[in-house]
Amino acid sequence: MAFVTEENLTDLAEKRWATAHSPRLAELMTALVRHLHAYAREVNLTEDEWAAAVGWLAATGRISDDKRQEFILASDVLGLSTLVVQLNNRFAPEATPATVLGPFHIDGSPDAPFGADMSDGIPGVPLFVTGRVLGPDGTPLPDVVLDVWQADADGAYEAQLPEVDEARLRAKYRTRADGTYCVRTIAPRGYAIPMDGPVGDLIGRTAISHFRPAHIHFLIDHPGHDRLITHLFQEGSDYLDSDVVFGTKDRLVVSFTGRPAGPTPDGGTLTGPWLHAEYDFVLNAAADRTRP
Ligand code: BEZ
Ligand code: FE
Numbered sequence: 001m002a003f004v005t006e007e008n009l010t011d012l013a014e015k016r017w018a019t020a021h022s023p024r025l026a027e028l029m030t031a032l033v034r035h036l037h038a039y040a041r042e043v044n045l046t047e048d049e050w051a052a053a054v055g056w057l058a059a060t061g062r063i064s065d066d067k068r069q070e071f072i073l074a075s076d077v078l079g080l081s082t083l084v085v086q087l088n089n090r091f092a093p094e095a096t097p098a099t100v101l102g103p104f105h106i107d108g109s110p111d112a113p114f115g116a117d118m119s120d121g122i123p124g125v126p127l128f129v130t131g132r133v134l135g136p137d138g139t140p141l142p143d144v145v146l147d148v149w150q151a152d153a154d155g156a157y158e159a160q161l162p163e164v165d166e167a168r169l170r171a172k173y174r175t176r177a178d179g180t181y182c183v184r185t186i187a188p189r190g191y192a193i194p195m196d197g198p199v200g201d202l203i204g205r206t207a208i209s210h211f212r213p214a215h216i217h218f219l220i221d222h223p224g225h226d227r228l229i230t231h232l233f234q235e236g237s238d239y240l241d242s243d244v245v246f247g248t249k250d251r252l253v254v255s256f257t258g259r260p261a262g263p264t265p266d267g268g269t270l271t272g273p274w275l276h277a278e279y280d281f282v283l284n285a286a287a288d289r290t291r292p
Contacts, residue, residue: 010037059198067159069103073199076100076245077208091226092136095284099247101229102217104157105149112171115182115266119169124153124186126274127256129232130265132179133220136285140179146281147172147219148183155191182265183216187256187275190214190239203244210244213237215252218281225283232279254279 002008010033017029039045060070075081081100089098112118115128133144149170151157158168169188175181190213194200203210215231233240233253240248256275264270 010034013037056198056202063197068194068197070197070199072103073193073197076102077193077199077203079246082246085229089226089284091284094282095136095226096228096230096281097249097251098228099230099249099252100245101219102245102247104151104159105147105217105219106158106167106170109147109149109170109172110167112173112183114173114176114180115184115264115268116171116173117184118148118171119184119186122152122169122186126264126270126272127185127187127277128265128274129181129183129185129216129277129279131181131279131281133175133181133222133281133283134179135225135283138282140175141222141283142175142177142179144175144179144181144220144222144283145172146174146181146183147221148185148216150185150188150216151191153186153189155189184264184266185216187234188214188216190237193244208244209239209242211239212243212245213239213248215247220281220283222283224286226286228281228283230281232277234277 002012004012013033014030017033018026020026020029040050043049060074064070072081075084085098085100091097119126129148133141133146135141147170149157152169158164158170161168169185171183173181173183190211192210193203193212195204195210200210214234214237217229217231219227219229221227231247231252233248235253235255240253254277256277259274259276261271261273262269264274265276
């Protein structure tokens, strides 16, 4: 091996990591070395700054556990999570766009019949989300499962409420024979990402807003189609143009239209006002997927 100089160091490190046994690992590691070195050279990284960065990474690891994923949050606020979603979900233009999964999805949500109320008495403004799930050619798809989860009217998710030990504001709905679905819930509120850890500390040293706009999450995994992980955002909600995790896309913003007391889309009646969001999800045919 050649002796090390400032000039040859990047080249030497890249060559060393190119020996990874798997070609993909070699590609990932050599590019990482190249970009890390370029970063340090560009900003002329000081030893104190290097130590602070290492300390920040260590603190991020210390605060993380199986419930709290501070590294994912870091990836989210840096825009990396959304970039990875984008690179891996290059759907046809007519398909519903994908966005970040986020940390609050819980497997095994209970099945809910058409129009069942997943808010189950939790206070809030009643909201119906209705529409169809369509194939790429516009054909309504029967028997498609929509896995739905959201924050409550205070912006809190089930996973953030240790006292809750049963499914809260999450359920799996299914389309009917004509492709229609009907979710009954309450209007969610926008919320702040956790600010009590190293990510919050960093954000607090910037002018970045630490909020997400009001939204509902959907996961639709139907055979023959790409899995769709997305949200619907409430039109007019605060933070639509400053979503801290870069998750908001214009085609996912929908009107939560105010409706008076009276008949509701589940065939029932409400004695007070309610909100109605209408949205057709269009799935991407698995064969249409374009990988880089
Ligand atoms: C969410 O939408 O649930 C979320 C996504 C990324 C970071 C924090 C929350
Ligand atoms: Fe969310």
